Amino acid sequence: MKRQSKNQTVSNPNIGYGFYTIKYADGTIREFYQIGLSANKTGISVYILGIKDKTYLAQTFGKKLGKASVTGYCIRFKTIKDINIDILQAAIRYGVETQNEKR
Numbered sequence: 001m002k003r004q005s006k007n008q009t010v011s012n013p014n015i016g017y018g019f020y021t022i023k024y025a026d027g028t029i030r031e032f033y034q035i036g037l038s039a040n041k042t043g044i045s046v047y048i049l050g051i052k053d054k055t056y057l058a059q060t061f062g063k064k065l066g067k068a069s070v071t072g073y074c075i076r077f078k079t080i081k082d083i084n085i086d087i088l089q090a091a092i093r094y095g096v097e098t099q100n101e102k103r
Helices: 056-065 085-101
Strands: 014-017 020-023 029-032 035-040 043-048 068-070 074-077
Touching (some): 035 085, 043 085, 056 074, 056 085
Antiparallel strands (some): 068 074
């Protein structure tokens, strides 16, 4: 945990599922989760790692999700009631299936 300037403890714990190997430009690798969930002050972030096309999530699920911000591997929203949970499930399922095809 780290501390902000007002001496407040800041912690953004993640819950992860599955395995994903991150390969950095310098050649090092790191084992990480494939699907992650993190809650913070601004809401909830769902991370879907391993999708090669960084525009796929936003193009395929972005408008259907509801009040969410979608990037190449992250879906952010304030509360679960702001989004279409079926579309979120479909996005997560796509990420898992894509990763499983690579094995």
